[in-house]
Amino acid sequence: MEETTLNQNLVEKLQSAFGDRIVAISEPYGLLTFSTSKDAIIEVLKFIKDELQFGFLTDITAVHYPGKKEGIAVVYHLHNMVQRIRIRVKVFLSENHPAIPTATVLWQAANWMERETYDFFGVKFEGHPDLRRILNMDDLGVYPMLKQYPLEDPNRVDKKDEFFGR
Structure with missing residues (x-):
């Protein structure tokens, strides 16, 4: 079956099961992508896993x-x-309180992935069995993948104009 036809069938099944809780449907490069809410995410993921046979959490x-x-x-x-x-499924969260239910209730493999996402972005996975930093230092105090800092260090001396004759 052609990829577009498969995606259309998936969209029809998702929309019949969840209606307007499935939004922003697109197919960039043939990859079916949509968004849902954090309140519906576990129900949607369970449906995708059990009914649509997407058993592997990549x-x-x-x-x-x-x-x-x-x-x-x-x-x-x-x-x-x-x-x-x-x-691909997306859930948009407030930057001030990024919290979402854990997917470890569906896939044990979600454990490490959620810990990594917490470690780098600060997303709190509610109900996670062991949500703590996994790659960064425990006392780091920031989430390094958040774009909250200037791209360049203003204190770098090798970037000063006087060193380049300007």
């Missing part, structure tokens, strides 16, 4: 969109090994 990560009302997107990549197709 990745959970986040993206920071500074300046937007809902400035953090938690992104789930899922894979249907039988039909050999992938799907």
